[in-house]
Amino acid sequence: MLEYIAIAVLFLIAVVLAALIVFLGEIFGPRHSTPRKAMPYESGMRPVGEGRRRMPVRFYLIAVLFILFDIEVIFFLPWAVTFRKLGLFGLVEMFIFILILLVGYVYAWKKGALEWE
Amino acid sequence: MEAALIWEWVIKSLILIFIVLTGFAYTTYLERKELARMQVRIGPNRAGPWGLLQPVADGIKLIFKEELTPAEADRTLFFLAPIITVIPALVLMAVIPWGDTATLGGREVTLYLADLNVGILYLAAISSIAVYGIVLAGWSSNNKYATLGGLRSSAQMISYELAMGLSFVVVILLADSMSLLEIVKAQAGLWFVFIQPVGALVLFITLLAEVNRAPFDMPEAEQELVAGYHTEYSGMKFALFFMAEYGKMIVVSAILATLFFGGYLGPGVDRLPWLGPLYLGLKIFVALFVMIWIRATFPRIRYDRLMAFGWKVLLPLALALVFITALGIMLEQMWLVTVLSLIAGAVAALMVNRALRRKEYAR
Numbered sequence: 001m002l003e004y005i006a007i008a009v010l011f012l013i014a015v016v017l018a019a020l021i022v023f024l025g026e027i028f029g030p031r032h033s034t035p036r037k038a039m040p041y042e043s044g045m046r047p048v049g050e051g052r053r054r055m056p057v058r059f060y061l062i063a064v065l066f067i068l069f070d071i072e073v074i075f076f077l078p079w080a081v082t083f084r085k086l087g088l089f090g091l092v093e094m095f096i097f098i099l100i101l102l103v104g105y106v107y108a109w110k111k112g113a114l115e116w117e
Numbered sequence: 118m119e120a121a122l123i124w125e126w127v128i129k130s131l132i133l134i135f136i137v138l139t140g141f142a143y144t145t146y147l148e149r150k151e152l153a154r155m156q157v158r159i160g161p162n163r164a165g166p167w168g169l170l171q172p173v174a175d176g177i178k179l180i181f182k183e184e185l186t187p188a189e190a191d192r193t194l195f196f197l198a199p200i201i202t203v204i205p206a207l208v209l210m211a212v213i214p215w216g217d218t219a220t221l222g223g224r225e226v227t228l229y230l231a232d233l234n235v236g237i238l239y240l241a242a243i244s245s246i247a248v249y250g251i252v253l254a255g256w257s258s259n260n261k262y263a264t265l266g267g268l269r270s271s272a273q274m275i276s277y278e279l280a281m282g283l284s285f286v287v288v289i290l291l292a293d294s295m296s297l298l299e300i301v302k303a304q305a306g307l308w309f310v311f312i313q314p315v316g317a318l319v320l321f322i323t324l325l326a327e328v329n330r331a332p333f334d335m336p337e338a339e340q341e342l343v344a345g346y347h348t349e350y351s352g353m354k355f356a357l358f359f360m361a362e363y364g365k366m367i368v369v370s371a372i373l374a375t376l377f378f379g380g381y382l383g384p385g386v387d388r389l390p391w392l393g394p395l396y397l398g399l400k401i402f403v404a405l406f407v408m409i410w411i412r413a414t415f416p417r418i419r420y421d422r423l424m425a426f427g428w429k430v431l432l433p434l435a436l437a438l439v440f441i442t443a444l445g446i447m448l449e450q451m452w453l454v455t456v457l458s459l460i461a462g463a464v465a466a467l468m469v470n471r472a473l474r475r476k477e478y479a480r
């Protein structure tokens with residue numbers, strides 16, 4: 001428990017520092033905003049359309065796959081810590097778990113979910 | 118809880134932040150000097166002797182720069198994004214052990230802020246928070262380049278996080294603990310890089326991708342995306358993003374050194390615990406040097422290949438390494454781990470080579 005309070009202390013100091021840096025800029029920086037300066041930067045072109053447009057569906061797909069496999073990785077952590085106690089049973093068990101997940105991985109691969117065109 | 122303990126934490130936190138801040142400033146200096154040398158230039162040499170005051174000059178200049186907020190930006194998120202990005206870089210340092218216990222003025226002092234029993238989980242959790250700052254920065258700017266840059270870098274970071282997590286698992290298996298202090302102590306006989314060299318390589322590659330360094334510096338692909346997610350940022354808010362990037366480089370080097378290269382261990386560290394920070398600092402410096410060297414040597418890789426490499430090569434390879442390590446531990450034959458993982462790495466490299474050839478000749 002004590003360790004977490006120590007981390008909280010570091011976190012608080014980090015927040016204060018980050019806020020301080022931002023406010024330094026706010027205090028000392030000049031402010032002469034004009035409509036042209038406040039335009040989105042597009043290499044000198046006049047921006048066409050919204051800046052936040054619809055995004056390619058690929059990114060969603062990657063995020064969904066990430067959640068699936070990240071949970072798998074998280075399952076690995078407690079297994080790895082207790083591995084020496086589990087022995088052969090742990091190894092076989094994890095192998096079966098991964099085999100099931102590998103089916104999904106191979107399916108996603110064959111379906112082209114990992115391709116990027 | 119005694120007051121002395123709280124003061125100890127405050128002082129240690131301030132020291133850690135000081136290390137990241139000065140480290141950040143002089144990593145930018147190191148990068149400019151080293152890149153200049155590799156390109157047969159001189160690099161910064163005007164401010165102070167050998168240009169040593171250049172980072173200070175840059176910092177002061179940035180304080181007096183105008184800060185722009187685009188008219189249609191989401192003001193709250195635009196303001197918060199740099200702060201959210203920089204905090205993980207600073208907070209990650211908390212669990213890195215710089216040594217065991219040492220005596221200072223008759224008082225036992227531990228040379229780390231916190232030794233969590235789930236240290237590795239903490240690293241994985243906090244480092245993925247940084248993705249939020251980058252996505253929010255890109256999205257809140259209301260700028261096409263920034264949005265695309267933010268999306269790209271977040272997709273890249275989460276893709277490489279899987280292989281990173283699996284190479285953490287390799288370390289946990291070898292050390293039989295998630296506490297970073299225990300992991301370092303387990304390497305007293307032999308650094309893990311000698312047992313599992315391919316695991317160290319996978320971790321290094323994924324960490325490079327995690328901090329968006331060359332050759333994975335997609336979000337900063339100047340030719341396509343201007344400056345990526347921080348296109349619209351200027352002044353001190355830009356400085357915060359810069360700080361986060363270089364601060365994370367330092368932290369990531371420290372993580373690599375701790376997990377595979379023996380952390381604070383070195384000759385004589387048992388008798389003189391104060392040598393610990395020195396050894397870790399030296400290892401961090403070497404890792405930073407190599408990172409900058411890589412930027413000078415390798416061209417940026419294409420985005421589709423970047424994603425394919427993460428998902429189709431690193432993920433299966435890291436998975437194989439986990440099982441190889443587990444097998445070796447169970448049979449108590451550590452040489453088997455080294456041999457089998459080197460074979461796995463060679464197979465992966467051959468497959469990448471073949472895939473690249475096929476693509477090039479097909480087009």
